[in-house]
Amino acid sequence: MEGRPLLLLAGELGNSSASSLGYLEPHWETFRKLHLNTLLAPVYWELMEPAEGSFDFGLVDGLVAEARRRELKLVLLWFASWKNSMSCYAPAWVKTDPERFPRARQGDGTPLEIVSPFSDQGRDADARAFAALMRHLRDVDAEHQTVVMVQVENEIGMIPEARDRSADADELFGRAVPEELLEYLEARRGTLAPELAEIWRSPGAGSSGTWSDVFGGGAAAEEIFMAWHFGRYVEAVTAAGKAEYPLPMFVNAALPREGYVPGQYPSAGPLPHLIDVWRAAAPSVDFLAPDIYRTNFAEWCARYDRSGNPLFIPEAHADRNAAAHAFYAIGAHRALGFSPFSIEHVTDPDHLLGPAYALLSALTPTILEHQREGTLRGALVDQESPEQTLELSGYRMKVRHDYTWGWAEKGPEGEAWPRAGALLAATGADAFLIAGTGVIVTFESATDDGRVGILRAREQGLVGGELVPGRWLNGDQTHQGRHIRIPAGRVGLQRFELYRYR
Numbered sequence: 001m002e003g004r005p006l007l008l009l010a011g012e013l014g015n016s017s018a019s020s021l022g023y024l025e026p027h028w029e030t031f032r033k034l035h036l037n038t039l040l041a042p043v044y045w046e047l048m049e050p051a052e053g054s055f056d057f058g059l060v061d062g063l064v065a066e067a068r069r070r071e072l073k074l075v076l077l078w079f080a081s082w083k084n085s086m087s088c089y090a091p092a093w094v095k096t097d098p099e100r101f102p103r104a105r106q107g108d109g110t111p112l113e114i115v116s117p118f119s120d121q122g123r124d125a126d127a128r129a130f131a132a133l134m135r136h137l138r139d140v141d142a143e144h145q146t147v148v149m150v151q152v153e154n155e156i157g158m159i160p161e162a163r164d165r166s167a168d169a170d171e172l173f174g175r176a177v178p179e180e181l182l183e184y185l186e187a188r189r190g191t192l193a194p195e196l197a198e199i200w201r202s203p204g205a206g207s208s209g210t211w212s213d214v215f216g217g218g219a220a221a222e223e224i225f226m227a228w229h230f231g232r233y234v235e236a237v238t239a240a241g242k243a244e245y246p247l248p249m250f251v252n253a254a255l256p257r258e259g260y261v262p263g264q265y266p267s268a269g270p271l272p273h274l275i276d277v278w279r280a281a282a283p284s285v286d287f288l289a290p291d292i293y294r295t296n297f298a299e300w301c302a303r304y305d306r307s308g309n310p311l312f313i314p315e316a317h318a319d320r321n322a323a324a325h326a327f328y329a330i331g332a333h334r335a336l337g338f339s340p341f342s343i344e345h346v347t348d349p350d351h352l353l354g355p356a357y358a359l360l361s362a363l364t365p366t367i368l369e370h371q372r373e374g375t376l377r378g379a380l381v382d383q384e385s386p387e388q389t390l391e392l393s394g395y396r397m398k399v400r401h402d403y404t405w406g407w408a409e410k411g412p413e414g415e416a417w418p419r420a421g422a423l424l425a426a427t428g429a430d431a432f433l434i435a436g437t438g439v440i441v442t443f444e445s446a447t448d449d450g451r452v453g454i455l456r457a458r459e460q461g462l463v464g465g466e467l468v469p470g471r472w473l474n475g476d477q478t479h480q481g482r483h484i485r486i487p488a489g490r491v492g493l494q495r496f497e498l499y500r501y502r
């Protein structure tokens with residue numbers, strides 16, 4: 001498999017798992033069984049540059065060789081200055097030299113294990129190391145392209161306060177907002193993220209002056225200030241890497257809980273309300289990506305699928321909802337890919353992710369065609385919201401959770417329903433395909449008041465990775481022509497045709 005797979009059917013390794021090829025050895029078989037085409041794996045600054053200027057690419061080379069041998073692509077995660085806010089992956093020579101690599105501080109002066117984004121030395125050291133990594137990858141991998149993309153840092157953000165309160169940070173916070181940022185925002189006034197536009201329009205917000213003058217003060221202004229400076233630092237690192245080997249590069253975000261304020265959640269990360277600030281600060285970064293562990297999965301997909309930002313989900317729970325989430329993100333939001341976290345531990349033979357990825361892999365050319373044509377939809381339903389209505393090709397389709405149907409075989413009494421999700425494509429005037437898990441779909445005309453029936457439906461199976469037609473579904477399998485159904489606990493694909501009657 002040369003080039004980039006166009007749909008990343010991926011999984012992310014646990015944090016420490018790529019630090020030992022021996023540890024990883026038994027897990028390659030898990031990735032094969034899950035039908036992964038891409039693995040997200042960390043590269044650790046501390047292990048790659050144990051002494052300043054002396055690089056050890058042994059782990060990276062081993063990882064690339066193993067992945068290539070198994071026809072897997074890699075997305076590398078550059079765990080460097082920041083990993084979940086902290087600087088735990090900075091090499092010892094950085095950690096132990098706070099004079100050269102100053103720390104962010106709390107308001108009471110307490111230093112944090114967070115390299116200050118106002119540290120030019122930290123930025124330059126990180127950029128040099130990242131450039132060395134990308135140069136090395138160009139040398140060893142440009143021909144094969146096993147590594148297809150790179151995440152720069154991991155879940156950047158300031159915690160437990162909204163901004164760094166070191167002396168350098170205080171000084172800059174009191175200065176004027178850079179012209180560069182103001183011009184960027186001004187030029188895009190009409191298309192800014194609504195949350196940012198709101199802050200900018202807030203009482204007391206001016207068009208020039210300090211951060212508090214322009215962004216109305218408080219934690220909101222502090223967060224924007226930090227986002228700009230984190231972004232500038234990441235821009236320097238990313239640009240240095242791209243100058244050596246310009247792979248696509250992105251940043252990922254830890255998402256806030258409802259009602260939390262900056263500092264309670266990692267402030268100033270690449271969050272949707274800060275997309276314009278991050279873009280202005282870090283133009284070399286290709287996109288912003290959400291790590292979606294929150295239950296309002298669909299909402300976060302929507303908040304990242306805007307302003308031309310492509311949706312890629314580098315982390316999500318690898319739980320029993322993962323397959324439904326994959327179908328939904330790809331169908332409803334044209335996601336580039338999906339990647340549950342700690343993938344090496346997904347070994348339950350009944351887990352639906354493997355069969356879902358096998359289907360999605362076989363369907364990739366079809367999915368891409370329909371993503372381009374705008375004839376693809378996605379649905380996600382659960383116990384709280386068991387029903388969703390879609391419109392596609394002149395039909396209104398009601399997608400319900402399988403358990404809403406009296407005849408469905410349900411899970412144990414009292415157990416929450418697994419999420420159900422599907423993608424639907426219009427393959428002809430009255431012809432469709434559906435792939436997913438746990439859904440029941442009924443149909444109405446969206447164009448007149450005629451009634452709609454199922455003309456025919458056929459399931460599609462997989463033999464040796466190829467799609468093959470299976471049973472013609474009718475009778476009990478379509479509730480005598482009333483619905484299309486993929487039962488919960490299974491992944492399925494069906495092609496069906498509808499007709500209208502009066």
Ligand code: DGJ
Nearest residue numbers: 015084154155291315341
């Ligand atoms: C999100 C981080 O990005 C991951 O590296 C890992 O720490 C997970 N959280 C753990 O849930």
